[in-house]
Amino acid sequence: MTHKERPEGQILVIFGASGDLTKRKLIPSLFHLYRSNKLPKHFAVLGIGRSSYTNDEYRAYLTNELSTFGDIKDADQKAISSFINMFNYLVMDPSDMNEYPKLKVVLEELSTTNNINENYLYYLATPPALYKKIPLGLKEVGLNKDNGVKGKKRIIIEKPFGYNLKTAVSLNHTLMSAFKEDQIFRIDHYLGKETVLNVMALRFANGIFEPLWNRNYIDHIEITAVENIGIESRAGFYDEVGALRDMVQNHLIQLVAIAALEPPIKFDADNFRNEVVKVYNALRPLDKEDVLKNVVRGQYVASGMHESYREMKGVKKDSRTETYVAMKLFIDNWRWEGVPFYIRTGKQLPTKVSEIVVHFKQTPHMMFKGDKNERVYNKLIIRIQPNEGVLMRIAMKTPGSGYEVKDVSLDFTYDKLGGVPTGDAYARLIEDCMKGESTLFTRSDAVEASWKYFDTIIKEWEDNPMIPLYGYPAGTWGPLEADKLMNKGFTWTNPCKNLTNTDLYCEL
Ligand SMILES: NC(=O)c1ccc[n+]([C@@H]2O[C@H](COP(=O)([O-])OP(=O)(O)OC[C@H]3O[C@@H](n4cnc5c(N)ncnc54)[C@H](OP(=O)(O)O)[C@@H]3O)[C@@H](O)[C@H]2O)c1
Secondary structure, X not given: OOOOOOOOOEEEEEEOOOOHHHHHHHHHHHHHHHHOOOOOOOEEEEEEEOOOOOHHHHHHHHHHHHHHHOOOOOOOHHHHHHHHOOEEEEEOOOOOHHHHHXXXXXXXXXXXXXXXXXXXXXXXXXXXXXXXXXHHHHHHOOOOOOOHHHOOEXXXXXXXXXXXXXXXXXXXXXXXXXXXXXXXXXXXXXXXXXXXXXXXXXXXXXXXXXXHOOOOOEEEEEEEEEOOOOOOOOHHHHHHHHHHHHHHHHHHHHHHHHHHOOOOOOOOHHXXXXXXXXXXXXXXXXXXXXXXXXXXXXXXXXXXXEOOHHHOOOOOOOOOOOOEEEEEEOEOOOOOOOOOEEEEEEOOOOOOEEEEEEEEOOOOOOOOOOHHHOOOOOEEEEEEEOOOEEEEEEEEEOOOOOOOEEEEEEXXXXXXXXXXXXXXXHHHHHHHHHOOOOOOXXXXXXXXXXXXXXXXXXXXHHHOOOOOOEEEEOOOOOOHHXXXXXXXXOOOOOOOOOOOOOOOOOOO
């Protein structure tokens, strides 16, 4: 199937249809697909929840939420109505195994009315406590069975996928007792972002970067994904999870993989995901000392207008949950031996930004003498958000007499391609899943390899109360201890505080 073809007819079954993810992400993304003619010609949605709605009430609820969270400008009322009319609702408690026969009947009826071949795509947009129960409930009534032409069955699992290695392995085990690996789509919206995918294009569609992309020419790589907001209304969830599980174990480590992986033979599910797993398996295992020395955790404290993390509603007053993590890691393979990767994430930092910064090595000899000319490093900044783009810092001579060299920027922003990447990452990933295209979904071995690496940190933090949790004032770049992770002579690349303009870079 080419990417232009529409997916075959199917029913999307959303568990957790009355929830936050559904209204914020799924409905707007489906609307985007609908308007771009990317939904199947024969298509229906069945929302499932314990909340009591009739079909009409649910459609009214969705219409309202779409106007809040969706991009409905320029959409006429007729288009909105015909989109919303594809939705149906079933009152059901997905944790009750006795309810699944009812679901089967409703799905068969919907298949008949919509002329769909019992192709079902299940989206688990519920709290993770249900991620085992739902697949088992579906299996109980045979709704897991992929009958090829007569009915494909696929299942999307939201993050978090497990809480540590043990729970991730157990979840994989249960899931795979009901569905085969090629039916399972572990979603991580980071991988659906155009700019993340463009890292692959930058590396592998250009002849100039790949020869330099190794320990001979690269000094170190920084990966940053930070936010200038706190935990908003997610306190209950976040306080149990923390930054390491919420961001590092999945999003940041995927960015590490994309920056570090070997060129896949083809950009397809097996080849791409094999290379990702190889990176995870090559992460240098951490011991107790590494956790102490190379991982910094922090929690924001009150500053200016911002209250402290512990004062947030829903957060325990003595919470030791980290809202910031920075770490230095190594990939033990031929390409990356000795090259540090510095990664960090945090809440309540000065700005919202995700980027990869590649620091190339210094020239072997600096012939332009003078105080300002001692250290010239080329940096490649790949900005994932906002102001998506790529920027190269290079040295140029300043005009005038003498020979003073200065860092300047060569930049490209995505708006030059006719606009910021369109559509949300969720739209891209849902469309891929409807087509059975699993390249951008996490495979079971990758999830487990990643948890295996991070489990040491989790365990050390749990077992060793002497490991510090550093406070940092809200609105700053995190604990000062994170600076000490850097090799001598380097600091973190902190972008401008105000990234609302189109600048990719500015001197602080
Ligand atoms: N929200 C986001 O932006 C976001 C982003 C990334 C990942 N996720 C993940 O996506 C999943 C859904 O997130 P969410 O924020 O939408 O969650 P949510 O709003 O808390 O829950 C979704 C729905 O699940 C149902 N539910 C809740 N507890 C239940 C229980 N004990 N038994 C049966 N049903 C229950 C509720 O519907 P009824 O009461 O009607 O049954 C609720 O509306 C979570 O795993 C989350 O980690 C969310």
